[in-house]
Amino acid sequence: MTTVLTAGLSLKPQYYEAAAACRADGLWFEVHPENYMVAGGPRLAWLEKIREQHGVSLHGVALSLAADTEPDVSHLARLASLAQRVQPTLMSEHLAWSTWRGAYHPDLLPFPRTDAALLRIADNISRTQDALQRRIAIENPSHYLRMDGHDWNEIDFLTELVRRTGCGLLLDVNNVYVSANNLGFSAADYVDAFPAEAVMEIHLAGHTPDPKLGATLLVDTHDAPVAPEVWALYERLIRRIGTRPTLIERDDNLPEFATLFTERLHAERVLRTPLACAA
Amino acid sequence: MSATTPVVAVNSDLARFQDAFARTLLDSSAPPDAHIANLVSQPAFAVYRNTVMKGCIDAVQANFPAVTRLVGEEWMRAAAADYVRTAPPTDPALLHYGASFADFLAHFEPAAEFPYLPGVARLDRCWIEAHTATDENAIDPAVLAALAPERLANAILRPHAAARWAWFPGAPIYNIWSGNRGDAAFDSQPVWKADGVLITRPRNVVTWIELDAAGYAFMDACAAGLTVADAADAALATHGEVDFARMMSALMTAGAFGAIRHTAA
Structure with a gap:
C-alpha cells in the first residue's frame, strides 16, 4: 500500500468494486464511519477489502463536538472499535454539533464561538483523542447564518483548539468559499491565514445556489463537481502550504466512478506541481 | 443508541442556545426563543431545517425500499416527514433508523387503505437487520x-x-x-x-x-x-x-x- 496519500475520493457503495480494483499512486478513500457502525455484513467486508489496497480515512459527522455535553460514550466506543478494525490513515470530525439531548439532527449545526464553547470543545476533542488513541483533524464548517455573540473568529478558535489539544485541522476549501459568499468575507484571506502546519487534510466539494435565494446563499450540498473558484483557492493554498491529502468529496447526485476520478486527477496535478512540492 | 445519559450543563448559554435551536429545527410552527429569533428570521435558517429533514427522510426512504415502491416516492416522503416529527433519529448510524416505522404506519390514517404496509415495513426492517448482523x-x-x-x-x-x-x-x-x-x-x-x-x-x-x-x-x-x-x-x-x-x-x-x-x- 502507498504510504504517501495524495488525492482521495469519497467511497460510496456504488463505487466498491471500482475502488477495490483501482490502482493509482497516492489514491485513498474516505467514508463516514456512522455508515459502518454495524455488527457485520457486506459493508464492513467491502471497507476491509478496500483498506487492503488503499489508505482509508474515517470522517465522522456525528460526534457533536460542539454540543455542550461530553461525546456520547457508546458512540465513541463504536468509533474506536471501527478504527481498531479498519486502521484508518486519517480520522476527522467537524467544528459543529448534531446530537443534542439524545436526538440526532443530521446536519452540522452552528454555535457562537465563545470562551465557554472553546473550553467545552477542547475537552471533547481531548476525550475523543484519548478514546481513539490518536490525533484527529477538525474541519471548518460551512456557514449560512449571520450570528452575534462570537468571542473568537474561526481561525483563531481553531488555532487555539490545536494549541490546547494537539489536534490537527481539516481545511474544507469549498466550505470557506461557501461561507465567504454567504457571510461576506474574503475567502482568499481566510485560506491565506489558515495555520498551515496544523492542516492534516483538505476537502474539495461542489456547492449549489439556494433554490429560492440564488447565488446570495450557496449551500454546501456535495452534489456537484468542484467549482472553478474553489479550484483556484485550492491552488493558492497548495502553493503556500505544500502537499496535503486532498479529498474530492461527493455525497449526492453521484457520478460514475470514472467521472469522479477525473476530478481527482485535477487535484493530483495541483499537488504534484514543483511549487507544491517545494512549499 | 446510548445507554448512558450525558450530563448536560443545562444552565449554560451554549446549552440554552442548543435547546432553542434544536426545538426550532423540527417545529417551524412554534415561535422561536427570543435569543435565537434573529437567526430563525434569516432565510438561511431554512437550509438547516431542510438539511435535517432531508437527511431523516432520505434515511427512512432508503431503509424501507419495498414500502417506497408500493406507495410511490411522493407519498413515502410525506409519510416519512410525519414519522420524523414523531420519532426523530436517536442513533447517528441512520441505517438503524426506523425501528418504529412499521408501528407508525399501522396507526397512520392515510395508510389505512394499505393494510399490508406495516407488515411490508417489518420485512424491510428485517432485511436491514440481516444485512448488518454479526x-x-x-x-x-x-x-x-x-x-x-x-x-x-x-x-x-x-x-x-x-x-x-x-x-x-x-x-x-x-x-x-x-x-x-x-x-x-x-x-x-x-x-x-x-x-x-x-x-x-x-x-x-x-x-x-x-x-x-x-x-x-x-x-x-x-x-x-x-x-x-x-x-x-x-x-x-x-x-x-x-x-x-x-x-x-x-x-x-x-x-x-x-x-x-x-x-x-
Whole structure:
C-alpha cells in the first residue's frame, strides 16, 4: 500500500468494486464511519477489502463536538472499535454539533464561538483523542447564518483548539468559499491565514445556489463537481502550504466512478506541481 | 443508541442556545426563543431545517425500499416527514433508523387503505437487520445429514445471527414484499392467503425463503432453546401435517442456523 496519500475520493457503495480494483499512486478513500457502525455484513467486508489496497480515512459527522455535553460514550466506543478494525490513515470530525439531548439532527449545526464553547470543545476533542488513541483533524464548517455573540473568529478558535489539544485541522476549501459568499468575507484571506502546519487534510466539494435565494446563499450540498473558484483557492493554498491529502468529496447526485476520478486527477496535478512540492 | 445519559450543563448559554435551536429545527410552527429569533428570521435558517429533514427522510426512504415502491416516492416522503416529527433519529448510524416505522404506519390514517404496509415495513426492517448482523457461518447441511436421527432429535439448533422470520396470518405480506424488493416484477394479484418468510444472510448476501406456519413455529421453538424433537412437536401443533424432512432441508439450505448444541437426553 502507498504510504504517501495524495488525492482521495469519497467511497460510496456504488463505487466498491471500482475502488477495490483501482490502482493509482497516492489514491485513498474516505467514508463516514456512522455508515459502518454495524455488527457485520457486506459493508464492513467491502471497507476491509478496500483498506487492503488503499489508505482509508474515517470522517465522522456525528460526534457533536460542539454540543455542550461530553461525546456520547457508546458512540465513541463504536468509533474506536471501527478504527481498531479498519486502521484508518486519517480520522476527522467537524467544528459543529448534531446530537443534542439524545436526538440526532443530521446536519452540522452552528454555535457562537465563545470562551465557554472553546473550553467545552477542547475537552471533547481531548476525550475523543484519548478514546481513539490518536490525533484527529477538525474541519471548518460551512456557514449560512449571520450570528452575534462570537468571542473568537474561526481561525483563531481553531488555532487555539490545536494549541490546547494537539489536534490537527481539516481545511474544507469549498466550505470557506461557501461561507465567504454567504457571510461576506474574503475567502482568499481566510485560506491565506489558515495555520498551515496544523492542516492534516483538505476537502474539495461542489456547492449549489439556494433554490429560492440564488447565488446570495450557496449551500454546501456535495452534489456537484468542484467549482472553478474553489479550484483556484485550492491552488493558492497548495502553493503556500505544500502537499496535503486532498479529498474530492461527493455525497449526492453521484457520478460514475470514472467521472469522479477525473476530478481527482485535477487535484493530483495541483499537488504534484514543483511549487507544491517545494512549499 | 446510548445507554448512558450525558450530563448536560443545562444552565449554560451554549446549552440554552442548543435547546432553542434544536426545538426550532423540527417545529417551524412554534415561535422561536427570543435569543435565537434573529437567526430563525434569516432565510438561511431554512437550509438547516431542510438539511435535517432531508437527511431523516432520505434515511427512512432508503431503509424501507419495498414500502417506497408500493406507495410511490411522493407519498413515502410525506409519510416519512410525519414519522420524523414523531420519532426523530436517536442513533447517528441512520441505517438503524426506523425501528418504529412499521408501528407508525399501522396507526397512520392515510395508510389505512394499505393494510399490508406495516407488515411490508417489518420485512424491510428485517432485511436491514440481516444485512448488518454479526458475521457467522451457517451450519453446513452435510453436518446435520450425517447425524443419527436420535442425536439430531436431541440437538438444539440456534438460529443464525442474521436470521429473521415472520408469519402473517391475514395477508400474503411476504409475497407482496418480495415482489417489491429490487427489480422484481410484482404480481399485482397475489393469492390472498397467509404466508411467512425466513430472511437471513448465510454469507455476504441477504437471502430469503417462504415459510409456512409450521416452519415459523419451528424457528420460534428453536430460538426458545427447544430440542429439534420438541421444536418439531411445536411445528406439528400449529399445522397437523408437516413434511419434516422437507422443512429441515429447506431451512438448512437457506442457512437458517448458526450453531448446533447436543444434549445428553
